[in-house]
Amino acid sequence: MKPSTVLVLTLLLTGFESAAFAFDIPVPRPNAKPDAKSDVNENAAEKKYAEPIKKLAEPQRFSIRIDEETKVAKLVIPNSVIRALQADGAKSGSIFPSTQNDIQPLMTRTGTVVGGALMTLAAIFGGLWFVRSRKATAPTFAAMASLVLLCGIGTASFVYANAGPPPEARSLTSKILKYGFTYGEVQVETTNDADQIVLVLPRAK
Amino acid sequence: MVSSSDTVHRDAATSVRFNSATLFVFMFLGIAVVAAITIGSFPLQASIATIFLFAGLHNWFEFRYFVGRMPLRWGRSAPFYFVAMGGVLTLAGLYWVAYLGSGNWLWSSAEWRLFAALWNSLLIAWLVSLYCLRKRNSKVSHPWLLYLAIALLITSLTWFAPLYCSLALVFIHPFIAMWFLERQIRRTKKEWLRAYHLCMAAVPLLLLVLALCLSRQPNLPEDSQLFWKISQHAGSELLPSISSHLLVATHVFLETIHYFVWLLLIPLVDRRSIPWRFNEIPLLSNARGLPKLVACMFTLGTFAAVALWIGFAVDYSTTRDIYFAAAILHVLAEFPFLIKML
Secondary structure, three states: OOHHHHHHHHHHHHHHHHHHHHOOOOOOOHHHOOOHHHHOOHHHHHHHHHOOOOOOOOOOOEEEEEEOOOOOOEEEEEHHHHHHHHHHHHHHOOOOOOOOOOOOOOOOHHHHHHHHHHHHHHHHHHHHHHHHHHHHOOOOHHHHHHHHHHHHHHHHHHHHHHOOOOHHHHOOOHHHOOOOOOOOOOEEEEEOOOOOEEEEEEOOO | OOOHHHHHHHHHHHHHHHHHHHHHHHHHHHHHHHHHHHHHHOHHHHHHHHHHHHHHHHHHHHHHHHHHHOOOOOHHHHHHHHHHHHHHHHHHHHHHHHHHHOOOOOOOHHHHHHHHHHHHHHHHHHHHHHHHHHHOOOOOOOOHHHHHHHHHHHHHHHHHOHHHHHHHHHHHHHHHHHHHHHHHHHHHOHHHHHHHHHHHHHHHHHHHHHHHHHOOOOOOOOOOHHHHHHHHHOOOOOOOOOOHHHHHHHHHHHHHHHHHHHHHHHHHHOHHHOOOOHHHOHHHHOOOOOHHHHHHHHHHHHHHHHHHHHHHHHOHHHHHHHHHHHOHHHHHHHHHHHHHHO
16 A cells, blocks of 8 residues: 555544544434424524523533632533523513523534535545555555554544543532532633533642 | 766755755744744734735735736636636635625524535535646546545535634645745755755744743733734634634744745745746736736736735724735635646
8 A cells, every 4th residue: 555545544534533523413402303393494493403491490410620720719601501590580580681692502403414424425435445546556564554553543532532431420429528518709600612510620739 | 978077067056056955944944933933922913013014015926926827828728727717706706795794684603604614615626626627637547536535524524613614724824835835846946845845844843832832821912903803813712722822823923934935935936936027927928918907917916015005004903804805815816826736
């Protein structure tokens, strides 16, 4: 196999892997599936798909993390939660003002479908080219070894990137508190970039 | 039989070539290092200064270079040039429609992303078409399936993250000039090729040094509209986790090299591109060309460059907006000429 072939294959594989990591395709949420009526208006459907209004009766996801650069603890609340509060507040005459800020998902559904279709075609044509180019020149051991190594690294990093944290880190129980309680100041912020409430803690000196 | 005087002449010539190539490397690296330090220290000021000084001027030089390379008769290349010009005008037109329509209620964030994805897809399709037209008569077989796969992969990325791909074009554009120079050196100054490759290898190293030094710098102030625009142009909104100091410095550094290449290096390696040698331009000097039209365009270009300087001096922010809206033309025009040189 020519060095240029290996280089191009490496680039193709890196491209696919980068895309797989960077744009992990979201699993459609059961309560977010647009109905047939809303399919007529794609924008409305997309918004509904992307940002289902959460019912506050359901438990919200919450995480705690440490930020080396933060000086004061921060409680970051996604705007989707704020909107859910507003929706609840509208019924009960709450104090939450309405907001015009829309959460836009990184990928729209159209982008996912078209991008996925194009990527599939790219894989098909890349595969066709690879099969046809193999007839012309036999791959060398070094070329095949580097391809296998690259695939191995790609698979390992894919598995590692998608592996969840250990079970203790996936639940909020009293285990996280040394004395059974804690208190202090917290700065409350809202964000469009998160899908769950996050408590950011400064690292203790 | 080779005489001793021939050997002496050849040695002298080699020595001169060696010296000119070495001088070129030292000059390039010296200027690049000084530029990196200055821009890294004062990115906003450097951005304002470089665009004020070189933006319009480098466009004039580029135009001069492209007109100089345009053949008198297109012949079998006619389809290539038609597709090239059609693509430049169509893509630039679509870009201007979106640019002028920004702020309109029709353009929500989702519409912007959809438009960016479509525009980027059209750009890639246009480039693939140009490459196919360029290579269709080639005797060497090309791996078209592979090219198609790569083009489709890049297009798919533009649909997954359209705005990031548009930002990528901002950062890729300066490298096109470096690629131009490489192709030009291959044609007219082969003895500098290795030296140039060495210089090119230094660019990623300098970018790495910039990244190491500036990644922990606080974000640049965005208290004025101009500063905000400069940071936003370099991607501070799309990449909030990266220091805007680093983003702006990287962008300005690459743009400065881009200006340096067009204003100094290309005329240096290609005597047909020396600005005042108008008789080297076939379309202008040959009676079968379009001397009046080309002369008129050069005059208009000169006026535009001077008007830009005046505009920058009077209202920098507005002129900058107008310039970058118009600059898409030269960004697009570079591609066909580069493909023609491949």
